[in-house]
Amino acid sequence: MNFDEIIDRKGSHCVKWDMMEKIYGVPQDKGLAMWVADMDFRPPQCIRDAVQAQVDHGVFGYFGDDSKYRAAIQWWMENRHGWSIEPEHIFSTHGLVNGTAMCVDTFTKPNDGIVLFTPVYHAFAKVIKANGRRVVECEMQQTNGRYEMGFDAYDAQMDGSERMVILCSPHNPGGRVWSRAELAGVAAFAKRHELIIVSDEIHHDLVMPGHVHIPMTAIEGIEDRLIMMTSTNKTFNLSGSHIGNVIIADPDLRAKFAARMMALGMSPNAFGLFMVTAAYSPEGAAWVDDLIAYLDGNRRLFDAGIKTIPGLKSMDLEATYLSWVSFEDTGMAREEFTRRVEQDACIAVNHGPTFGKGGDSWLRFNIATPRARVQEAVDRLATAFGDLQ
Numbered sequence: 485m486n487f488d489e490i491i492d493r494k495g496s497h498c499v500k501w502d503m504m505e506k507i508y509g510v511p512q513d514k515g516l517a518m519w520v521a522d523m524d525f526r527p528p529q530c531i532r533d534a535v536q537a538q539v540d541h542g543v544f545g546y547f548g549d550d551s552k553y554r555a556a557i558q559w560w561m562e563n564r565h566g567w568s569i570e571p572e573h574i575f576s577t578h579g580l581v582n583g584t585a586m587c588v589d590t591f592t593k594p595n596d597g598i599v600l601f602t603p604v605y606h607a608f609a610k611v612i613k614a615n616g617r618r619v620v621e622c623e624m625q626q627t628n629g630r631y632e633m634g635f636d637a638y639d640a641q642m643d644g645s646e647r648m649v650i651l652c653s654p655h656n657p658g659g660r661v662w663s664r665a666e667l668a669g670v671a672a673f674a675k676r677h678e679l680i681i682v683s684d685e686i687h688h689d690l691v692m693p694g695h696v697h698i699p700m701t702a703i704e705g706i707e708d709r710l711i712m713m714t715s716t717n718k719t720f721n722l723s724g725s726h727i728g729n730v731i732i733a734d735p736d737l738r739a740k741f742a743a744r745m746m747a748l749g750m751s752p753n754a755f756g757l758f759m760v761t762a763a764y765s766p767e768g769a770a771w772v773d774d775l776i777a778y779l780d781g782n783r784r785l786f787d788a789g790i791k792t793i794p795g796l797k798s799m800d801l802e803a804t805y806l807s808w809v810s811f812e813d814t815g816m817a818r819e820e821f822t823r824r825v826e827q828d829a830c831i832a833v834n835h836g837p838t839f840g841k842g843g844d845s846w847l848r849f850n851i852a853t854p855r856a857r858v859q860e861a862v863d864r865l866a867t868a869f870g871d872l873q
């Protein structure tokens with residue numbers, strides 16, 4: 485796979501490149517799209533072949549027999565994550581924003597509190613609010629430039645109306661791979677406050693060399709309150725396939741979720757099923773290994789560039805391809821540093837405040853793009869903040 489290839493995505497109905505002018509005012513002709521979390525790479529050939537085989541067959545009827553699909557998911561979790569799952573524990577939702585919404589809808593009631601460790605992936609709060617539940621923001625602290633959770637403070641914040649905690653593991657936007665002790669801390673916190681844990685592990689394959697992701701299922705004593713969410717969308721760049729997996733081992737939680745899926749008449753798109761089955765394979769695994777090596781190179785280049793610009797600081801990415809950059813030390817107001825990035829450097833990025841408390845002086849840069857573009861972004865930022873040199 486040649487990750488250096490520049491693929492022109494403009495005009496392909498991709499939100500990342502085709503909507504940056506409308507949403508951020510970044511001109512499409514010279515803009516760099518570094519916001520939405522999808523990659524500017526094609527997925528591995530095995531996935532494209534699987535889709536092509538369906539297109540060549542040419543009849544697009546109802547799908548039947550998902551045993552190969554379930555077996556592929558089982559194989560991947562066992563081989564890549566040391567996590568044994570039963571095929572019948574798997575549900576297929578329309579991606580994991582939908583998976584989150586399904587969990588919120590199934591396991592909580594209107595006005596219940598749902599805990600988020602902020603700053604965190606913005607769609608969690610959107611979905612919670614849209615379902616008439618309350619977001620309980622537990623702000624993370626920074627220790628040695630990394631996010632950490634502070635459970636003593638969170639304990640004091642709880643008022644007994646909370647029913648669920650949604651964990652982002654690995655963490656978007658801070659790039660943390662949580663340690664076993666930290667995950668055990670989340671588990672103990674959930675037990676103390678009788679919370680269901682939804683562990684969104686969509687970024688679990690995108691872990692940088694030297695770090696190891698631990699699935700939440702490895703933590704004992706929470707089997708009866710744990711819901712896992714995984715997907716091929718980030719790992720293989722298949723977000724348009726709109727398929728995700730909610731995996732539930734506990735029989736009671738599983739029965740409730742199954743009943744809600746049934747009530748809403750939910751069933752997956754056949755193309756998504758074919759893509760996932762092809763992705764979770766030895767060929768897919770080899771591609772992911774190459775991808776990680778490439779992203780690690782991008783991360784190093786981006787971080788080195790950011791370091792040379794006074795006032796800018798990027799968090800160390802242990803996982804994900806989403807670099808979280810602080811502008812606090814520029815001393816500039818948020819409007820000013822954002823204007824420089826969007827209007828002077830012409831880079832479309834995600835704004836920090838959308839990630840909740842603690843995000844104010846930050847912007848999120850997506851570095852899953854050919855390396856030449858990462859270099860271009862760094863050069864543009866150096867110019868846009870050149871007066872600080």
Ligand SMILES: Cc1ncc(COP(=O)(O)O)c(C=O)c1O
Nearest residue numbers: 521579580581605656686717728
């Ligand atoms: C933590 C997290 N969960 C879910 C999603 C979106 O998942 P999907 O496209 O499957 O709805 C993202 C996308 O960036 C994400 O970062």
